[in-house]
Amino acid sequence: MKTTPFDICTDLAPTPFDECHCRLGVSLQEAGLPWRPHVGCFVYDPVRHIQVPSPFPNRIYFILNLGHFLRLLGTVEDIRKRLIWLPTWHQARLLCQQFELADDTVSKLWREGKVMRAGDELLAIYELLLKALKNSK
Numbered sequence: 001m002k003t004t005p006f007d008i009c010t011d012l013a014p015t016p017f018d019e020c021h022c023r024l025g026v027s028l029q030e031a032g033l034p035w036r037p038h039v040g041c042f043v044y045d046p047v048r049h050i051q052v053p054s055p056f057p058n059r060i061y062f063i064l065n066l067g068h069f070l071r072l073l074g075t076v077e078d079i080r081k082r083l084i085w086l087p088t089w090h091q092a093r094l095l096c097q098q099f100e101l102a103d104d105t106v107s108k109l110w111r112e113g114k115v116m117r118a119g120d121e122l123l124a125i126y127e128l129l130l131k132a133l134k135n136s137k
Contacts, residue, residue: 016119024126031133043083092125099132
């Protein structure tokens with residue numbers, strides 16, 4: 001079966017991941033964000049370890065079948081080292097709970113009267129997580 005690639009001009013993006021999200025994802029990984037690759041994770045492949053074309057813009061992949069990624073990259077640890085996890089909004093909010101970032105801290109992002117474009121709120125949560133990671137060291 002021939003795959004139909006995502007068309008950035010006509011298709012609505014299922015995720016807000018752009019270059020800013022990818023850069024912050026790299027910073028989160030470098031700061032030690034804990035992650036165990038599993039089904040349901042979006043990942044960024046900046047070094048092009050995966051030779052198969054990405055179905056999403058910006059070399060973003062979705063782990064639908066972990067076995068497929070294991071065949072391409074080796075072990076779960078190899079996946080973790082080679083790819084950058086881009087937590088979804090829900091995953092990022094769960095991480096906020098794990099890092100004991102109070103719900104009111106996160107909700108202030110929306111109450112400050114800022115107009116947020118699609119994806120901006122996830123960037124703001126990534127920045128909160130990055131700050132929490134740096135403060136935990």
